[in-house]
Amino acid sequence: MTVSRTICLGFLTVIAVGTILLMMPFSTSDGSWNDPIVALFTSTSAVCVTGLSVVDPGTYFSFWGQLFILLLAQIGGLGYMTTTTFLITLIGRKFNLRQKIAIQQALDRPGMSDSTQVLRSIIATTLIFEITGTFLLLPAFVPEYGWDQGLWLAIFHSINAWNNAGFSLFKDNLIGYQSSYLVVFTITGLIILGGIGYQVILEAYLWLRDRLLKRTTNLVFSLDFKVATSTTLILLFIGVIAFFAIETRNPETFGSLNLRGQLLLAWFQSVTPRTAGFNTIDIGKMTTAGLFITIAMMFIGASPGGTGGGMKTTTLRVLTSCTKTILQGKEEVLLYERKIAVSLILKAVGVVVGSVGMVIFSTILIALTDPKLDFIQILFEVVSAFATVGLSTGITGSVSIAAKLILIVTMYVGRVGVLLLMAAVLGDPRPTRIHYPEENLLVG
Amino acid sequence: MTVSRTICLGFLTVIAVGTILLMMPFSTSDGSWNDPIVALFTSTSAVCVTGLSVVDPGTYFSFWGQLFILLLAQIGGLGYMTTTTFLITLIGRKFNLRQKIAIQQALDRPGMSDSTQVLRSIIATTLIFEITGTFLLLPAFVPEYGWDQGLWLAIFHSINAWNNAGFSLFKDNLIGYQSSYLVVFTITGLIILGGIGYQVILEAYLWLRDRLLKRTTNLVFSLDFKVATSTTLILLFIGVIAFFAIETRNPETFGSLNLRGQLLLAWFQSVTPRTAGFNTIDIGKMTTAGLFITIAMMFIGASPGGTGGGMKTTTLRVLTSCTKTILQGKEEVLLYERKIAVSLILKAVGVVVGSVGMVIFSTILIALTDPKLDFIQILFEVVSAFATVGLSTGITGSVSIAAKLILIVTMYVGRVGVLLLMAAVLGDPRPTRIHYPEENLLVG
Ligand SMILES: [K+]
Ligand SMILES: [K+]
Numbered sequence: 108m109t110v111s112r113t114i115c116l117g118f119l120t121v122i123a124v125g126t127i128l129l130m131m132p133f134s135t136s137d138g139s140w141n142d143p144i145v146a147l148f149t150s151t152s153a154v155c156v157t158g159l160s161v162v163d164p165g166t167y168f169s170f171w172g173q174l175f176i177l178l179l180a181q182i183g184g185l186g187y188m189t190t191t192t193f194l195i196t197l198i199g200r201k202f203n204l205r206q207k208i209a210i211q212q213a214l215d216r217p218g219m220s221d222s223t224q225v226l227r228s229i230i231a232t233t234l235i236f237e238i239t240g241t242f243l244l245l246p247a248f249v250p251e252y253g254w255d256q257g258l259w260l261a262i263f264h265s266i267n268a269w270n271n272a273g274f275s276l277f278k279d280n281l282i283g284y285q286s287s288y289l290v291v292f293t294i295t296g297l298i299i300l301g302g303i304g305y306q307v308i309l310e311a312y313l314w315l316r317d318r319l320l321k322r323t324t325n326l327v328f329s330l331d332f333k334v335a336t337s338t339t340l341i342l343l344f345i346g347v348i349a350f351f352a353i354e355t356r357n358p359e360t361f362g363s364l365n366l367r368g369q370l371l372l373a374w375f376q377s378v379t380p381r382t383a384g385f386n387t388i389d390i391g392k393m394t395t396a397g398l399f400i401t402i403a404m405m406f407i408g409a410s411p412g413g414t415g416g417g418m419k420t421t422t423l424r425v426l427t428s429c430t431k432t433i434l435q436g437k438e439e440v441l442l443y444e445r446k447i448a449v450s451l452i453l454k455a456v457g458v459v460v461g462s463v464g465m466v467i468f469s470t471i472l473i474a475l476t477d478p479k480l481d482f483i484q485i486l487f488e489v490v491s492a493f494a495t496v497g498l499s500t501g502i503t504g505s506v507s508i509a510a511k512l513i514l515i516v517t518m519y520v521g522r523v524g525v526l527l528l529m530a531a532v533l534g535d536p537r538p539t540r541i542h543y544p545e546e547n548l549l550v551g
Numbered sequence: 552m553t554v555s556r557t558i559c560l561g562f563l564t565v566i567a568v569g570t571i572l573l574m575m576p577f578s579t580s581d582g583s584w585n586d587p588i589v590a591l592f593t594s595t596s597a598v599c600v601t602g603l604s605v606v607d608p609g610t611y612f613s614f615w616g617q618l619f620i621l622l623l624a625q626i627g628g629l630g631y632m633t634t635t636t637f638l639i640t641l642i643g644r645k646f647n648l649r650q651k652i653a654i655q656q657a658l659d660r661p662g663m664s665d666s667t668q669v670l671r672s673i674i675a676t677t678l679i680f681e682i683t684g685t686f687l688l689l690p691a692f693v694p695e696y697g698w699d700q701g702l703w704l705a706i707f708h709s710i711n712a713w714n715n716a717g718f719s720l721f722k723d724n725l726i727g728y729q730s731s732y733l734v735v736f737t738i739t740g741l742i743i744l745g746g747i748g749y750q751v752i753l754e755a756y757l758w759l760r761d762r763l764l765k766r767t768t769n770l771v772f773s774l775d776f777k778v779a780t781s782t783t784l785i786l787l788f789i790g791v792i793a794f795f796a797i798e799t800r801n802p803e804t805f806g807s808l809n810l811r812g813q814l815l816l817a818w819f820q821s822v823t824p825r826t827a828g829f830n831t832i833d834i835g836k837m838t839t840a841g842l843f844i845t846i847a848m849m850f851i852g853a854s855p856g857g858t859g860g861g862m863k864t865t866t867l868r869v870l871t872s873c874t875k876t877i878l879q880g881k882e883e884v885l886l887y888e889r890k891i892a893v894s895l896i897l898k899a900v901g902v903v904v905g906s907v908g909m910v911i912f913s914t915i916l917i918a919l920t921d922p923k924l925d926f927i928q929i930l931f932e933v934v935s936a937f938a939t940v941g942l943s944t945g946i947t948g949s950v951s952i953a954a955k956l957i958l959i960v961t962m963y964v965g966r967v968g969v970l971l972l973m974a975a976v977l978g979d980p981r982p983t984r985i986h987y988p989e990e991n992l993l994v995g
Contacts, residue, residue: 353919395926396918403911429900434973438894449893450882456873456900467847474840475797482839483926529878 111531115523118154118186122519125150125179134172141172144511151515153179154186155522156414158273158384158497159488161504161511165276170259176274177266183522184270184301184414185233229305233269236300240265243293247284268297271414273384273497281375285387286368291375298383299339304412307335331421333443335410338420339381342404346377349400359392380404382415384497390487391500398483398500405496406462416495416521418462425455454526461525466493469517476509488514493521555975559967562598562630566963569594569623578616585616588955595959597623598630599966600858602717602828602941603932605948605955609720614703620718621710627966628714628745628858629677673749677713680744684709687737691728712741715858717828717941725819729831730812735819742827743783748856751779775865777887779854782864783825786848790821793844803836824848826859828941834931835944842927842944849940850906860939860965862906869899898970905969910937913961920953932958937965 129146132138145161149168152159153176162168164176241261249257260276267274277283284290300308310332317326351373354361361369375387380401393401408417425440425447432440440447469489474482484500491498492514503514520528573590576582589605593612596603597620606612608620685705693701704720711718721727728734744752754776761770795817798805805813819831824845837845852861869884869891876884884891913933918926928944935942936958947958964972 394918394922395924395929396915396922399911399915399918399926426900426904429897430904433894433897433901434970434977438897440897449896450877452893452896452900453873453877453882453884456870456896457877459903460870460874467843471840471843474838474843478838478840480839481925481927482843482930485839486926526878533878 111527115528115531118183118519118523121179121182121186122147122150122154125154125175128175129168129172134169134175136167136169136172138169144508148511148515149176150179151518152497153177153272153274154183155495155518156180156183156270156272156416157492157495157518157522158267158275159492159499159503159514159518160274160497163278164274165278173259173263173276177263180270180272180274181266184266184272185230228309232305232308236297237262237266237269240269240293240297243289247287247290247293264294265297268294268383268385269301269414271298271302271383271409271416271495273379275385279389280386282387282389285372285375286364288371291371291387294383294385295375295378298378298381298385299343302381302383302409302413302415303335303339304331304410306412307332307410330443330445331410331412334421334424338424339410342381342407342420343377346380346400346404347373350376350397353394353397353400354388357392357394357397360388360394360397376401377404379498380496382408382417382494382496384491386498389501390498393500395483398487401498402483402487402490405490405494405498406466408494408496416493418458418494422455422458425452426459429455457526458524461529462493462521465517465520465525466490469493469513472513473506473510476507476513480506489517492517495521555971559972559975562627562963562967565623565626565630566591566594566598569598569619572619573612573616578613578619580611580613580616582613588952592955592959593620594623595962596941597621597716597718598627599939599962600624600627600714600716600860601936601939601962601966602711602719603936603943603947603958603962604718604941607722608718609722617703617707617720621707624714624716624718625710628710628716629673672753676749676752680741681706681710681713684713684737684741687733691731691734691737708738709741712738712827712829713745713858715742715746715827715853715860715939717823719829723833724830726831726833729816729819730808732815735815735831738827738829739819739822742822742825742829743787746825746827746853746857746859747779747783748775748854750856751776751854774887774889775854775856778865778868782868783854786825786851786864787821790824790844790848791817794820794841797838797841797844798832801836801838801841804832804838804841820845821848823942824940826852826861826938826940828935830942833945834942837944839927842931845942846927846931846934849934849938849942850910852938852940860937862902862938866899866902869896870903873899901970902968905973906937906965909961909964909969910934913937913957916957917950917954920951920957924950933961936961939965 126143126146128134129150130141130143132140134146135141145167148159148161149164151157164173168176241258244261244265245257248260251257252260263274263276264281266272275281281290281294306329310326310328313326314328317323347370351361351369354373354376355369356362361372364372372388375385376397379385382405390398390401406417407423408419409415410420424442428440428442428447429452432438440452466486466489469492470486473480473485473489477485480502484502487498487500488502488506490496495518506514523531570587570590572578573594574585574587576584578590579585589611592603592605593608595601608617612620685702688705688709689701692704695701696704707718707720708725710716719725725734725738750773754770754772757770758772761767791814795805795813798817798820799813800806805816808816816832819829820841823829826849834842834845850861851867852863853859854864868886872884872886872891873896876882884896910930910933913936914930917924917929917933921929924946928946931942931944932946932950934940939962950958967975
């Protein structure tokens, strides 16, 4: 079986197992057999680390149901990291010689490309951050809910934040903690680091270690590192400015708070579309402009190799660099003085075409099954599902069963990736050596 | 002055002259000085062959006002063709040797690339189609409105259809003629041929002449021809099926008519987003799904070298071919067994990035200036303005002055093209010969 098919079927298998577990009477809080659609939706949402939910997970599911959701989200989140990293080693990620030497020197061990070791390192990173996050959240939850419930809440939200899964056990998500520095910065920290990609964290760790040990190495940051960190920072900055400028005049979201509270909200709303799915304001009450900006940010999504979804920050940068290149009349696309291969540009175009196509298709279908909904609510929900974000204007639970099934498919397609899914369906590419004559074409 | 600056300033000049003419008392039907915003909006809409209107042109403007609109639309429409053709000869359109010989043999004259002759040929084509259109429309308008008014209506709508300008002198646009075969097929024929590009019409003419004269030439259809015609046909087919499937259940648009009338409506609604702007149903009454499909079709737009706007059919095909290529694991992007140059792919990406950016930017601004509007109404209006379509859900006249100014800018940017405008602002590209090392990047 091809790699792409293995991945696609692997996710389907985990979703199926999760659905069966969540259908069991011990998974629901009232002890009855669960509605199959609710179980399927929740399992898909968890495995795809989306966080959209047709029910309130905190009251609908028993402790066991909540634990299954957490495990499914952890498998899904680890899946993101390991799958991507596995694929990288598989396609033979091309470091240049200087980088390879630098990385190996920094690691002090030449066996870096050994996949078992990479996997172990990813799991270790995950555990370190999730445990740290849990400890940081304890002071926020234990005083109010006691040790038993408080610890569970801290574990649940820490793991959900790191994996960008976005399930919350609070009825109003994290709105109750909108002004808590501790909760806001712990959660956003986990979201950003979990979503920025394992490669980036590894490089930052190596750099930091060398600085602390005052070692002199010629460690060169990879292009992935530079693009992921710079794009994430730019998007966060734009987001904070935009949400602050737009929503402060909206009394139902930012308006009632003081300046410090508004900045905290703007920060959280800027982080969460990349692609966490937690919210500290009522998304359904946002202005049209705020919702549309959120949709755009959700669609861009996180960085590759992390736990987040979307079309990815790197894809965006490749496309904007193409635009810059054509405006400068050049032929070589550059990013940080590195040439971008044509195949990479084609892949970026493919990702965007496939993603836009899928979003348009799902949006039209839901517009047909649920014609009473506002267009922006449908588009918001579809992009949220596709980019595995999990934010919602509040319609998830009330849409028709057909729309729920469409959202389930959208989450799955968005999770495995349009290109990977197509490759799984069409079979592996067979390269050809025939060359064709070139011809010009009028474009744009 | 650079070519891009000449074009940008040229359009601004025509818009300014048009605004002054439309402000004059003899341009309005009540003989008073016109509102500057109305004059500016109408002049921009006419020169950019958009057809969006903040007033009802049939009653608001005098005969002279209507004539100015027609002349501005004609200048704008010819501008599309000549500007593009001029640019093609300027950038030294690369025909391969076989094509060049074939074209020259077909034309029986080697001076084909002479721009004066091309211009003359474009004007002749325009006149032939506009006059034919006028004659075909006469039987529809003269019986009802008499010779004077009927002739004027025929001329006005024929010229507007060919130039994809979309202004109508009827209060309800062409809804009154939704079941008239003559009007529907004359108008849609003009729209399609005007929007498909001069190059395509020329090649079709040469092919037809050779067939009729039973001459044997080795005329090879250009890639432009193949891509423009096939994509136009595919989109029209999809449009008819989609609108028929969706809107037949909507009693306010298709529902009240019989099957033949519904097919005629589906055909017209499928043609008009590419990018004519006439309508035979009340756009504001369409379903959400129908509106969204129309938005997508408007954004794609017409073929380059014609009178239509949008991101262009060829751009879409280059992008879908890139997607196909990456799925097949190839490096060379092919269209009809011709290789697409990397610079062309970059241009296509640039067009899409610029267009999407502009649409998002304008949409957010109008969502801020007019927060009470439905999101889909705003998006529809902005895409309609940007792709110079002219369809509207009916809000054009009632939006705030700020929103009107945003729409004016959007029409202008959409008309001259984001890339051309950027080139005009940034100055001409200065190619460099420095080569950079290549580096891989995680995408999507
Ligand atoms: K999520
Ligand atoms: K138009």
